[in-house]
Structure formats: structure tokens, C-alpha cells
């Protein structure tokens with residue numbers, strides 16, 4: 001079997017479908033999504049509210065079941081894996097940033113960024129060094145010992161970005177990562193997020209309503225009527 005590192009495509013999605021029961025009815029939200037993302041590519045995911053962006057990100061982030069179609073991550077067909085193997089893929093190859101940061105409140109900024117690395121098996125020394133590096137690059141060197149409640153919204157979201165990148169994932173999934181911030185702060189955080197993602201060579205799919213930022217990414221895809229349309 002090839003190692004995940006030998007694959008050029010980080011993810012291949014084929015005919016992904018998802019329906020939800022709403023009362024008596026079944027509503028088809030994703031109607032057959034096809035998408036290939038290559039290593040290092042950064043995609044903006046657009047679409048009106050309710051189009052299914054979060055549903056799509058949850059499916060390809062292996063956070064939800066109930067889908068049909070195929071998801072292949074670094075050459076591994078997800079449908080053929082057991083729960084333990086899926087968890088390992090999430091831990092080793094995927095990073096997540098949400099609209100609300102979901103930081104652990106009783107852990108400092110530094111500890112929040114160390115934790116995923118410790119779970120992956122890095123030594124405390126390695127994890128600390130890399131967390132320092134990420135938080136310094138996000139201009140949080142003065143905030144390492146602060147707890148989330150002692151940080152501003154923009155700072156909390158920058159810690160969440162550092163945490164998502166801590167294990168150098170091949171693919172970062174971000175669901176409106178700056179949706180909770182004012183526009184100016186959101187622009188700064190998204191700008192720094194993109195810079196770090198590019199520097200470490202991760203691919204990313206970023207759901208956003210910020211068109212100006214979307215134009216700075218490599219590709220723009222829009223969810224419309226349950227399908228993905230590529231904008232050229």
C-alpha cells in the first residue's frame with residue numbers, strides 16, 4: 001500500500017449525497033458533490049445560508065455519518081474504514097477551525113495548541129516548541145499562559161487556528177472561521193491563517209462569506225442547489 005504522503009490529491013469526493021428528515025419529508029441537501037483538492041490548494045467554499053456548507057464540511061471531516069457516495073482521503077477510501085481508522089485519519093491528516101473556537105477553557109493558549117500534538121504522540125518538548133512557533137507567528141507570544149476567557153475574540157480564534165495547524169494536517173477544514181469577529185479583526189485573522197496554511201503546505205477548504213478574502217485563495221467553489229460549481 002502507498003503511504004499517504006505519496007498522494008497528490010488530499011481528497012477526492014465523488015457523488016456525495018445527504019438528505020435530512022424534516023417532519024414527514026426528506027430534504028435533499030447535497031445532491032451529488034464531486035470535488036478533487038490537490039496538495040497545498042486553498043479553496044473558498046461559498047454559498048447562501050442553508051446551502052449545506054457545514055453539512056459538506058462535516059461529511060468530509062468525518063464528523064458525521066449518513067452520507068452516500070465516496071470520500072477518499074490521501075488514497076484511503078473512507079467507507080471501507082472502521083471507526084478507529086477514521087479517528088486516526090482525522091487526528092493525523094485533518095485540521096478544523098470553527099466559527100466559535102471551541103478552545104478548552106481550563107487550558108492555556110499554549111496548552112490548547114500542545115494538546116493535539118500530545119494526543120498524536122509527540123513529546124512534551126516537541127509539542128511545546130511547535131506550539132510556541134505557531135503562536136509566535138500569530139503574534140500571540142505575550143498570551144501563551146492566558147486562558148481563553150482572558151483573550152479577545154480575535155486572539156481566541158488565532159489560538160484555534162494554531163491548534164488546527166498543530167499536527168501539520170494535509171487538509172484544513174474551516175467553517176466560517178471569522179464569522180464571529182468584526183470585519184477588520186476577521187480580515188486580519190483570515191490573512192494570518194492563509195499565510196500559515198500556505199507556509200506549511202497544507203490544503204484548505206474554507207467556508208466564508210468574505211468575497212474579498214475568497215479571491216485571495218486558489219479556487220472558489222460555490223454550493224448551489226446541492227451541487228458544487230467551480231468559479232473561474
Ligand SMILES: Nc1ncnc2c1ncn2[C@@H]1O[C@H](COP(=O)(O)OP(=O)(O)OP(=O)(O)O)[C@@H](O)[C@H]1O
Nearest residue numbers: 020021022029047048049050051052053054055056
Ligand atoms: N441534523 C439536521 N437535521 C435536519 N436538517 C438539517 C440538519 N443539519 C442541517 N440541516 C439542514 O440542512 C440545510 C443546510 O444546513 P447547513 O448548516 O449545512 O448550511 P450552511 O450552508 O452551512 O448554512 P450557513 O451559511 O447558514 O451556516 C439547512 O436547511 C438545515 O436546516
